[in-house]
Amino acid sequence: MKSGRYVAVAAAACMGWVQGACAQAEWKLATGYGAGSFQTENIRRFAQDVQTATAARVRIAVHPNNMLVPMAGIRQEVASGAIEAGEVILSSLAAQMPLAEADSVPFIVGSYADARRLWKYQRPLIEREFARNGLVVLYAVPWPAQGLYARQPVRSTRDLRGLNMRTYNAATERIAELVGARPVQVAMTEVGQALAAGRFETMVTSSVTGAENRVSAHLKYFYAIYAWMPKNIVFLNRRAFDALAPADRDVVLKAAEAAEARGWAMSEDADRQALAQLAKEGMTVEPAPLELRQELRRYGERFSLEWLRKVPQEANLLFVPYFTGYQAASSAAAR
Structure with missing residues (x-):
């Protein structure tokens, strides 16, 4: 009985405190x-x-x-x-x-x-x-932006034609299709093994993923193309x-x-x-060349239009203000 009273008193005291204190x-x-x-x-x-x-x-x-x-x-x-x-x-x-x-x-x-x-x-x-x-x-x-890795220098998308490109989702498969590369499905856990076997010569993934998987042993160029984030x-x-x-x-x-x-x-x-590690390991790390940037920007417009057709209402709600803001920021930076 006495212990029961103690429990009741404690419960009552707790209820009397500031909400959430007990x-x-x-x-x-x-x-x-x-x-x-x-x-x-x-x-x-x-x-x-x-x-x-x-x-x-x-x-x-x-x-x-x-x-x-x-x-x-x-x-x-x-x-x-x-x-x-x-x-x-x-x-x-x-x-x-x-x-x-x-x-x-x-x-x-x-x-x-x-x-x-x-x-x-x-x-x-x-x-x-x-x-x-x-x-x-x-x-x-x-996550850090997706960049372009390659064995040879890339100045435009023409340099990617005919190459085996590692893909892992619908977006990377579409990129391979647009640039004329051959898509090769490779899971991230298999990247090192696939590179050693010569299964692909180029891929799009982040600087962090490349550094963690030591891809510099096989791929010698990294371009910051900001494919997506x-x-x-x-x-x-x-x-x-x-x-x-x-x-x-x-x-x-x-x-x-x-x-x-x-x-x-x-x-x-x-x-x-990650970029510093890639460079230290001997990889050439640099911004995407102008021609490549211009081509990829056009692809961005194409991708956004494709997505707009797929989900028109949602895309308009987002991309109209985003691109308006993008143009305003670009104009301000140019002044």
Whole structure:
């Protein structure tokens, strides 16, 4: 009886405290990316920021490497409430929301500044789609831009004709088709082996991927063509978010804002480090030649028109303001 009274008194005392002071939110956040990825490190720092600022009322356990949920199932598991938060590459959600594919339309962005501008217009549209599925967008961070690797110098797309080009999705297959290369499907885990076997002479992927896979042993040129800059997006179950005290909700959103700014800086730093490693290993690292840039810009217009025909309403909502802003920024830079 006495112990029962103590439990009742403790419960009553807890109810009398400021909302959220006793009950802790224990969240699971699933990601398919490795523990050593800069994206995962950024998530860990976000989780720590939230825990510190809420005096541990909100704790976020980060589960990398597909250990908790395979990446393909993360969005659904978060939406259902089975887990509270997750991270996926945004373009993987294109089947459910076509707007998610916009940052993987080739040759639309030409810099981190362009990628930021695209996200500025894409974010409110993505937030609307996520909200319909009971999800809250926390932040998004891009991977370094996809560049062009080759065994021989490339001055224009004519230099790619007839070459075997490593492809891994519909976009890279379309690029190979347009430049007259032969597409060769190679998974990232098989890149080194395929290069050693001479299966391809050129590919489009990021500086980080190339550095991690030591492709400089076989490919000698890297061109910063900014083919696209895919983003990872971190999101939260709406019910879990709404269950927090208002002050703690504010903490989560502020920590997410800080994580987005930090993550973009980390991405740029990862790109610089990877490019420096490629150069140190003997690879020629340089901007794309003028003729190649002009050709790829025309391909970008073609890709965006193809995407516009596929999802006309969504594309207009995004690309009209984006390209208007792009032209304004280009004009300002030229003055």
